[in-house]
Amino acid sequence: MKKILKDIQKHLLSGVSFMMPVVVAGGVILAISLLGAEQTAKGLVPTNPIMIYLNQLGKAGMTMMIPVFAAYIAYSAAGKPGLTPGFILGYIANSVIMVNGVEVKSGFLGALLLGLLAGYMVNWMKGWKIAKNKTLRSIMPILIMPIFTVLVLGLAYYFIIAIPISALVTWLTNVMTELNGGSKTIFAIFMGIFAEIDFGGPMTKTISMFTLSMINEGVMEPNGIFRVLVAVPPLGIFLASLIAKNKFTEEERDNAKAVGIIGALGITEGAIPFAIKDPKAVYPASIIGCITAALIAAYGNVTCPVPHGGFIVLPVVGNKIWFVVAILAGAAVMAILLKILKKDVVESVA
Structure with a gap:
């Protein structure tokens, strides 16, 4: 086995x-x-x-x-x-x-x-x-x-x-619709757990569709939370590669720079290779980092009227300071957890 x-x-x-x-x-x-x-x-x-x-x-x-x-x-x-x-x-x-x-x-x-x-x-x-x-x-x-x-x-x-x-997609959509009308804390935690759990995959797309449907109803907060979260995993990985160099190979540190850049511009998928390679560290760190960011965005009343995320949409978001704080705090928490959870790497000498 x-x-x-x-x-x-x-x-x-x-x-x-x-x-x-x-x-x-x-x-x-x-x-x-x-x-x-x-x-x-x-x-x-x-x-x-x-x-x-x-x-x-x-x-x-x-x-x-x-x-x-x-x-x-x-x-x-x-x-x-x-x-x-x-x-x-x-x-x-x-x-x-x-x-x-x-x-x-x-x-x-x-x-x-x-x-x-x-x-x-x-x-x-x-x-x-x-x-x-x-x-x-x-x-x-x-x-x-x-x-x-x-x-x-x-x-x-x-x-x-x-x-x-x-x-699964139908169930998730139904659950999220019910949570949006309930506790802000529960909703933010739920978003933090599931919104980027597959780093831009089908579950992420489902939640994105939900937040966009809320925009049509004049409710911008769910989309505001979601557009914060898309930047957290890639930026968290980038920050971790800076503060915990011994946890990443030289190649991974180089890749993390590019991942950080595209993450800041609202593209999450760069985190996928890191998550697949070390799921025991990346998944829990990402989830906790995203929960942190989601809670800050929720209580900072962050809103976003467009279907894109990351710092590139900063000119159009509501409560810009909390938008930035939420992203940076979530990424920082994820980076610290990666430093704790990831094992040291031993690079082979040619």
């Missing part, structure tokens, strides 16, 4: 290592495209033709992040034959599909599961005893393995994995 868990961790770290440059490239370019963007009902929209193109370029990188993650998990488990099913299944996990009339998107959690399953299925197929026919052997990795794996796991995703996720 320990060997299986160790192998799974190895495959996940492989996916993370290949995904990280995509996250950084896409996130930084996307953040640059939003500088000087115009505030509209749909959020920050670039108006300059070059910035519009950079926006598309950055979004392409962020969209590719999840398929790359799944593909290289499968690659780690099964080698090159795992890449094709990994890319396709990772793409579908990051796409909206209709299941029984319900829109479902599983994001990086679905991609993680499908990438592992694809890798192990391809590895299993590589052990098939086939006839000693060179032609048959040559088409296995380019025809039989990818088609069979994508069909089997694609259908399993549709009929088994996607349906529970849709039920």
Whole structure:
């Protein structure tokens, strides 16, 4: 059992290592495209033709992040034959599909599961005893393995994995609607726990939809809290890399700088590789940091009328000082906890 868990961790770290440059490239370019963007009902929209193109370029990188993650998990488990099913299944996990009339998107959690399953299925197929026919052997990795794996796991995703996720999303939306009318403290704690628990994934998107729906009702506070939280995990990781250098490798410290920049501009996904690599430290630190930020934002009556977050929306938020204080306090708490929870790293000497 320990060997299986160790192998799974190895495959996940492989996916993370290949995904990280995509996250950084896409996130930084996307953040640059939003500088000087115009505030509209749909959020920050670039108006300059070059910035519009950079926006598309950055979004392409962020969209590719999840398929790359799944593909290289499968690659780690099964080698090159795992890449094709990994890319396709990772793409579908990051796409909206209709299941029984319900829109479902599983994001990086679905991609993680499908990438592992694809890798192990391809590895299993590589052990098939086939006839000693060179032609048959040559088409296995380019025809039989990818088609069979994508069909089997694609259908399993549709009929088994996607349906529970849709039920979870419906439950979460109902719970949040009820909490918004109740205790401000309970609501803020709930937001702190769940709003960024998957760092920009389907649960985050669900909560974002809820806060935006409240804007249409003239209630800006839930969106204000949410737009604070999107910046906390990446900035917390960045601050931790400064105050606890012995807890991060040199490569991680370099990556944390880019993650901090895109986090300040409202992009959370850069925290995903760090969370996957060290979930025991990052998840509790992120949750407590986000709870701290959410409580400050709630009692500071922070409001935000646009569907974007981070410091880039500061000109349009209500109670700007508390908005900034909430982000910095949440990130600081997360950084301190990471310093306590993370283990020292020992970098190999070449």
